[in-house]
Each structure stands twice: as structure tokens, then as C-alpha cells.
Amino acid sequence: MSAVDLAGELKVLRRGRGLAAPQLAERAGPALRAVCGTTEDDENAEIRRRLTDCLSEWTRSLPDDLQTAVLAAFGLHPEAGNPFYQDRVRWLAKYLQRDDRTARRRIDEGMDRLAEVAVASTNESDEAEKSRPSRRWHTEELRVALALDQPIPEAFEFRRIVADADDISELDLALTLTDSVYRGEAIGTDDLRVDVFHGGRLAGRAMESTDRVGLALRLPQPLRRHGKHEIALRFRAEIRHPHFVCVPRHPVDLFDLHVRFASPIPAEVVQLERVFQDDASDEAARGFVLTPDATGEVHVQFRNLAPGFAYGVRWRVPDLGSHGSAN
Template identity: 35%
Template sequence: MASADLIGELNELRRGRGVQADNLHLLPLPNLRRVCGVGTTDAPAAVRDKLVLRLTELCGRLPADLRMAALAALALHEEANHRFLHERMAWLNGQINRDSLRTARRWINAAFKRLAHDLESAGGDNGSHHAPCGWYTESLSSSLNMELDPPQLTETRQIVATSDELDEIVIMISAPKGVELADDERVEATIEYGGRIVETEHDPSGHSRFVVRLPEPLGLGERHTYSVRFTSFPRRRMKPYYVLLPLRRVERFEMHVRFPTQECPSRIWRLNGVPPVVLDAGRPAEALLALDTAGEIGLEFFGLREGLAYGAAWIND
């Protein structure tokens, strides 16, 4: 399957009402159906749901301008779901302040090229041992309490299923690179609500993997919220940062860190999508963060990119 085939099918799909077309299930889109997990016996509503969910998910990984162009072209954008393609292109043109539709066409062509590549790369992918496919994180709220020793991290996630009958998910947490942990210092997890841990795996590199059985299987597009509490290794072994390094799509990440009153950092800075290799550089950003009167910081991130780090770093003088 070549990207050119997928680009051709995306161009076919964008005609008329796009994904809102009444005859969507009858369109000749064999490659799109395959990479979106559409089965030969799926009902028309299931065909639409699978195409919409997969395309929306992958459009979410595109840069903002290309994401808007792709969503508008396919009638997936809430403000651009007009009946005809030329109406959606006119809307897109208005967003980019151009008189000619030529710019809108260029944006759509560039967006479809990237989208086809991502679809081709993801097609038939079952994920990895550490990050199996089937769901993504719509929102994550975390709280790291460093007043406790060992510190405790609580995560609350709302996830969205991208496949039918999703009954298990995998949670990963890792010790910073270079931290040697004894057997009694490994990260442990406790589900507060929303599931039950049925498998635990620790590897020598400091990675901990937990398989969570959901209360009920999720259908395609269904949401579920769970909360998990991690007991970390001793505070003295922690590196001076806390970050999320997403292995799958994360739309929103909100984090709070509470520092010990007698050991507050002298400088704290935001890490907004940095390569992991710079985490140990210890170079403060220009915009430093201030602790509140409770000794806490709070940050929020949107549209996180896989493989980059989001969070905060600090220096203890």
C-alpha cells in the first residue's frame, strides 16, 4: 500500500459532504477502510464511526495549520461541516486570510500528504509491548507530592477507545535514566478507581509496566476515567525534574508538584516539549516559575507530541 493510494482515497473522501456523506459505507476506499479497522461486515454506522475516529485521531497529530486544513476538507471540523467542499474551502480560506482558494488547496494537499504517511505507518499496527494501540488520553491530571518520602504521584486520566471491546490498557512509568534502584525501591501502583491491576512487570532499566483490566469493555469512541496512585523510589534518588514523555496521543496534561517546605527549589522552569536528552542538562529556561504560598506549582499543556517531554525542572541550591 503506497501513500499515493491513500492520498487518492482522501481526495475521494473529501468530495461532497466528506465523512458526513450518506453513502460513506459504499465509497471505494479499500486502503482507508483497512488502516481504520473497518471490517467487511461492519454496519454503515460502524464504518462511519471507525473512519471518523481514526482520521480525527491522526489529524490531531498534525501541526495546527495542517490539522485545520485536513479537518475542514474532510468535514470533521465543527465549524466547517458544510454540504459542499467548496464551502469548506471558502471557510478555510477565511481562516488564513487569503482571497484565492489556491492557498487553501496547498494546505489541504500538504495535510493529506502528512496524513497519508501517518495512516500508512499506523496501518495494521498493534502498538508495542509498552504502548499497545486501542486508546488514547483525552486528559491527564497528575499530582506529585514530594513532601512525602518516598514521594507519591497520583494520575487521573480520561481515555478514549479507538477500537471495539477494549478491556485492558497498559500503564507505564519510568525511573529517570541513570537511577539505580534496589528491589525494594521499585515503583508500585494502586488503582484508586476505574479498574484493577492484573499484571505487573519491572525491568532492570527502571521501567514499570502495569496492565489494568477495565470494569467493562469499551466500544469504539467510548470514554472512561480511572485514577492510579504510584509510590515512587526515595526522594534522594529523584532527578530534579518531573515530566510526561507520551508514548501515545495525549490531548491535555495538567500537573501539580508540591515541594517540601524546608527544601523548596531555588529555581523552577517549564519544559514544554523538549527532547529527553536535554533533561539532565540543568539549564534554566528564560521564564522561571514561582512557587505559590503552599510550595506548589501548577502547569497545563495541550496537544502533546509523542517522544517529547512536558513538565518542570528545578535546581536545589
């Protein structure tokens, strides 16, 4: 499937009443149906629901102006529910304080970018499914406290896992430090220190790539299906890229993150949810703006994390860099 084909179908779909069109089954093209998982037997209501969910999800990865343009074009923006496409274009032009031609150009740009996001998301999901370990356990609760105001930044991780099969004796964990890519060298024990406070024993450590460290945690005793177990870890590493995200390889029901910043407090802190890991440092990947409290802390929560996507925060501090990511 090509992004060009999908972009063409999206531009057809935006016409007229957009997603409110009565004969949506006839207007949704094969590429769009494929990426959204609709079938020939689906009724209009089901197709509309699936398309709305997919388009709303994909637009989260777009810059704010393109996100607004795309949502308005499809009639999904709460303030642009006009029944005709031309009226929605006029609304966008007024919103952007530009002329209609600029608004149309912004919509076209958004559609092209949206198609790229959709195709990349589909391909990445397929690759992740192929490479993902068998579903033998998942995380019920992951709580991380990241302290950036220490001489060496520290992250405390408290995790409760649930066995989805019998005889779970070892957990495969990982942590990524993007900065090693730029240095062109593997991550040594001095770059990333890992301490187990309770719940197991570190039985192995290996480089899965030039920036990703795989960790094997041996449990005190094997878990049976539905059994639960808690672990506590501490990670210490230099944070040179200003973001910290969780990119789970197994499903996570709840991710609770506290970040304590050093002075000066960042000029901007943004919450990132379900973005590609490579986009976590890209300022074009926008999210909710967070305001640190009087102690310089932010607190965010995420539920039902999808393996392979990034969840966390990004901050903007002049002349600072690195990132860590829990997996």
C-alpha cells in the first residue's frame, strides 16, 4: 500500500459531507478500508465508527495546524460541522486567518502527511507483531519517578506484572538511550547503571542494538498463569535528549510517570501519547502542554499502552539533550 494511493482516497472522502456522507460504504476506498480494518460486510455505521477512530488517532501525530485542517476537512472538528466541504474550508481559512487558497493548501498538506502516518503505523504494527515476544506476561501497573535534579539523573521503576501463561521465570525488559547512536558506540555499564531493589535478580544484560540494552530479570520463583509479581528497579544515566518515554514490548495497563526537573524549569513540557519512538524528539509531534508545579514536577498517566508506541513527556531546555525510555 502506498501513501500516495491512500492520500488520494482521503481527498475523495473529504468532499461533500465528509464522514457524515450517507453512502460511506461506497466512498471509502480499498486502501482506506485496509488500514482501518473494515470489511465488505460492514454497514455504514460501523465503517463511520472505524474511520472516525482511525483518522482521530492518526491526526494526533500531526502538527497543530495540520491536525485542525484535517479534522475540519472531514467534518470531525467540533466547530467545523458544516454539511458542505466549501463551508468547512471557509471556516478553516477564518480560523487560520488566511485566505481560502491557503486553507485548501494546508488541507492537502495535512492529507498527504496523514497518509504517511497511517501507512507507517500499519507497517510498524505489522513489524512489531512479527518481532514481538509471545504474549506470556503483561504489566498491570508501571510507576516511574524520574529525578532530573540529581548529579546523575535517576529513574525509580515500580512494576506489577501478571503472568498470562504458566512457568514465567524470567522477564525480558529493555531500556534505550538514544544518545549512543550519535556517539557510534555501545552502551556500557558506566553509561547505564541498573539496580534491582526487590523482586528478582538481574540475570543477563545484552545489547539489542547500538542504543538499546536488553535486560533479563530472573524471578524468585516461577509464576503460574494469572499470578502477579512486583519488582522495583533503579536506572541511572545521563539524559542528553530532552524526553523520557515508555515504549512497551508487552502490553501495559497503567503507566504513571512523575518527572522532577532541575532548575531552570523547562520553557515547555509536552505530554506524548502513542507516538512513534523516533518522533518523540521531533517538535512536530505535538501533545498536551504541561505546567510544572511549584516544586518543578509534572505528573502524567497513560492507560492501555500499545506495544511499540511511545508514551511520556518531552521538554524544551536550551542546549540540553538525551533521552531514556522504559520498555
